[in-house]
Amino acid sequence: MxxxxxxxxxxxxxxxxxxxxxxxxxxxxxxxxxxxxxxxxxxxxxxxxxxxxxxxxxxxxxxxxxxxxxxxxxxxxxxxxxxxxxxxxxxxxxxxxxxxxxxxxxxxxxxxxxxxxxxxxxxxxxxxxxxxxxxxxxxxxxxxxxxxxxxxxxxxxxxxxxxxxxxxxxxxxxxxxxxxxxxxxxxxxxxxxPFIPHIPGISEFNDNHPNVISHSKYYRKPEEFANKRVIVIGHSASGIDISSQISAVAAHVIISEKEKPAAIHMETDSITYRPEISEFIHENRTVRFVDGHIESDIDSIIFCTGYxxxxxxxxxxxxxxxxxxxxxxxxxxxxxxxxxxxxxxxxxxxxxxxxxxxxxxxxxxxxxxxxxxxxxxxxxxxxxxxxxxxxxxxxxxxxxxxxxxxxxxxxxxxxxxxxxxxxxxxxxxxxxxxxxxxxxxxEARWTRQRFPMIKQAALNLGEERRNVRCLRDLGFDFETWKQEQQVEKEPSTPLALSKDDSTIHVRTEIMISDDAA
CATH class of the missing domain: 3.50.50.60 (FAD/NAD(P)-binding domain)
Structure with missing residues (x-):
């Protein structure tokens, strides 16, 4: 062109x-x-x-x-x-x-x-x-x-x-x-x-029970769900965070996802996993899951299904x-x-x-x-x-x-x-x-590859995570990792960039002035 x-x-x-x-x-x-x-x-x-x-x-x-x-x-x-x-x-x-x-x-x-x-x-x-x-x-x-x-x-x-x-x-x-x-x-x-999928019965359910169905866009704080039975649909970033927060105050939280999320490493009395919802039934605020399981008297349903x-x-x-x-x-x-x-x-x-x-x-x-x-x-x-x-x-x-x-x-x-x-x-x-x-x-790619583990390590600290200021505070140190690779005399496994990264060479070397970044 x-x-x-x-x-x-x-x-x-x-x-x-x-x-x-x-x-x-x-x-x-x-x-x-x-x-x-x-x-x-x-x-x-x-x-x-x-x-x-x-x-x-x-x-x-x-x-x-x-x-x-x-x-x-x-x-x-x-x-x-x-x-x-x-x-x-x-x-x-x-x-x-x-x-x-x-x-x-x-x-x-x-x-x-x-x-x-x-x-x-x-x-x-x-x-x-x-x-x-x-x-x-x-x-x-x-x-x-x-x-x-x-x-x-x-x-x-x-x-x-x-x-x-x-x-x-x-x-x-x-x-x-x-x-x-x-x-x-x-x-x-x-x-x-927001995206909320069409599921059989969802419109009639919403007509009969307005304000029960919501989307993560409108979530603000867990206290709104105290002592309620809640279904969180989707378990990406927002679903993980919201379900975790709500489970601390809700009577029960059900996480609905096509496949059981790896992040749910254990189920408790207050949080369980179910597969996808197959049907909404407005009587008794009921939902049926694809495995046939039924839950009734649901107080809130939050779709964490993206945009x-x-x-x-x-x-x-x-x-x-x-x-x-x-x-x-x-x-x-x-x-x-x-x-x-x-x-x-x-x-x-x-x-x-x-x-x-x-x-x-x-x-x-x-x-x-x-x-x-x-x-x-x-x-x-x-x-x-x-x-x-x-x-x-x-x-x-x-x-x-x-x-x-x-x-x-x-x-x-x-x-x-x-x-x-x-x-x-x-x-x-x-x-x-x-x-x-x-x-x-x-180093940036090393960090990017590990940041889910880095985030989990921070979450494991609870409120103390707010005092974490650098990766080293969580036990992640690129320079130490590099040195360990050299000491072991094992070739560092290249961090893959793409199927064809032949065009990704070394960084273009230019003298960068203070006003150039």
């Missing part, structure tokens, strides 16, 4: 972790006339903005079941604050005691570390403060309290390039405006639109990027909407470390939009996606980049970005190479 040379104005949709990274890499190109990041919230941080208790009944677009992504945005949703004053609140999945399940030494941006005195697995408030500090240098690019209503492709008469008409509403004044941008970066995330991909402001895309909500279609390298590659997406992949992935993707996008990198042909990008579909299917696993794939992905994007044209005359740092995206060395 020919270089993209017409992009001078870029709209970033979202000022959460991904959107902030996008601004920094776009800014670093010293090329664009205007960069604007829109966010419907009044503060940066995206989902890391805690919203307190918000009932599903206050969410007019929440349905049970919920198997299709949200429709076109018509008006901003609002809730009422605790003081009774109307306030723009966009529900976040952050709950009261949430802390990261990723060590901050792996989670952080490449150019900013977390405070030395914060816990290794920081609580959400620390992450929110971290993001506010990260955004302090780019506030002039932010347009907060502004909701994107629609993004439409347009083509002026006589022009060959597609531009984008962005319609948005100022939530403070309710004034609608329209602007034209040359390119779009969608950084609105995918932890907003759908949903970009309701992109209804003008043809072909549509979102159909079933299981994945985002036509996305080369999980980033570029290749039918019209001036629209891009950040952090679509699942099972990743989002901050460094957002950086790596943003570096690639910024270099393409500034003309320093070119994309493959449409046919090649289509062939790339076809290959992923052939390998992973056309559903929710398309975006799965579980380790070691995420490490290979970050390093691949690093190599691509560092191959961009060097333009010192533009004032780019690092001798014209520009802002350096993250690269995961052996």
């Amino acid at each position: 020919e270089p993209i040379l017409h992009v001078k104005n870029v709209a970033v949709i979202g000022a959460g972790p991904a959107g902030l990274a996008a601004i920094k890499y776009l800014k670093a190109e010293n090329y664009f006339d205007r960069i604007v990041a829109f966010d419907q919230r009044d503060e940066v941080g995206g989902v890391w903005n805690y919203t307190g208790a918000v009932s599903e009944s206050n969410q007019p677009d929440f349905t049970i079941p919920r198997t299709k992504p949200a429709g076109v945005v018509e008006r901003p949703s609002t809730t009422i604050s605790a003081t009774g004053e109307e306030k723009r609140v966009f529900t976040s999945p952050i709950y009261d005691s949430l802390e990261t399940n990723i060590p901050h030494t792996l989670m952080n941006y490449s150019d900013k570390k977390f405070p030395q005195d914060c816990p290794l697995f920081p609580p959400f408030a620390v992450v929110k403060q971290y993001l506010e500090e990260y955004a302090s240098e780019i506030k002039e690019f932010l347009k907060l309290g502004t909701q994107i209503i629609e993004v439409q492709p347009i083509q002026e008469e006589g022009e060959k390039v597609t531009r984008w008409k962005v319609t948005y509403i100022d939530l403070a004044t309710s004034i609608r405006s329209t602007e034209i941008f040359d390119a779009i970066v969608c950084a609105s995330g995918h932890y907003s639109d 759908q991909y949903s970009f309701p402001f992109l209804k003008g895309l043809n072909p549509p990027a979102i159909t079933t909500g299981e994945r985002t279609k036509y996305t080369y390298q999980q980033i570029f909407y290749f039918p019209q590659p001036t629209i891009t997406f950040l952090t679509l992949p699942q099972r990743i470390i989002p901050f460094p992935v957002a950086e790596a993707q943003s570096a690639y996008i910024a270099r393409v939009f500034s003309g320093r990198l070119t994309l493959p042909t449409f046919a090649d990008m289509q062939a790339w996606e076809d290959g992923v579909v052939a390998e992973k299917g056309d559903g929710k696993f398309y975006h799965n980049l579980q380790f070691p794939q995420d490490a290979a992905y970050i390093n691949m994007l690093h190599e691509i970005s560092m191959s961009a044209e060097v333009i010192e005359s533009r004032g780019l740092v690092n001798r014209g190479h520009g802002k350096i995206p993250p690269f995961w060395d052996e």
Whole structure:
């Protein structure tokens, strides 16, 4: 494909972790006339903005079941604050005691570390403060309290390039405006639109027993489930944490999952495992499981079943990027909407470390939009996606980049970005190479491979885990591990990156100045 040379104005949709990274890499190109990041919230941080208790009944677009992504945005949703004053609140999945399940030494941006005195697995408030500090240098690019209503492709008469008409509403004044941008970066995330599967009887059950069925997005604290019989459906990160918290106060917790989770190493009087639910029966608040077992008098059912991909402001895309909500279609390298590659997406992949992935993707996008990198042909990008579909299917696993794939992905994007044209005359740092995206060395991959064990070791400490400041406090020391490998004179087993990691060499060696990270 020919270089993209017409992009001078870029709209970033979202000022959460991904959107902030996008601004920094776009800014670093010293090329664009205007960069604007829109966010419907009044503060940066995206989902890391805690919203307190918000009932599903206050969410007019929440349905049970919920198997299709949200429709076109018509008006901003609002809730009422605790003081009774109307306030723009966009529900976040952050709950009261949430802390990261990723060590901050792996989670952080490449150019900013977390405070030395914060816990290794920081609580959400620390992450929110971290993001506010990260955004302090780019506030002039932010347009907060502004909701994107629609993004439409347009083509002026006589022009060959597609531009984008962005319609948005100022939530403070309710004034609608329209602007034209040359390119779009969608950084609105995918932890907003809950997924609740259709199970026989679920609609009738919900009609007869409103507020019994919920989603992890609306969970806030275990005390709400004291002395109740609760079913938690799903046992990924949120399911594990929520079921563990609730079991301490509930009369009984049943974890429902297709296969018995390895994390349930023992069952007690207060917590048991059952397979999938096959039927909801509204009489006596009853559910039947696929093994035939029946449980009645259930007080609460929490679906920890994840979220759908949903970009309701992109209804003008043809072909549509979102159909079933299981994945985002036509996305080369999980980033570029290749039918019209001036629209891009950040952090679509699942099972990743989002901050460094957002950086790596943003570096690639910024270099393409500034003309320093070119994309493959449409046919090649289509062939790339076809290959992923052939390998992973056309559903929710398309975006799965579980380790070691995420490490290979970050390093691949690093190599691509560092191959961009060097333009010192533009004032780019690092001798014209520009802002350096993250690269995961052996220690980072070693940590990534072990972080489930690291998290479990922290949880085993109970409340004392909040005093853990580094991996060594939990008995994980990369340097000691390396030395043990050498002493034993056994070759260190390479940490696999991908089936084909022939393009992942050593890190591009560049003298990095203080302003380049």
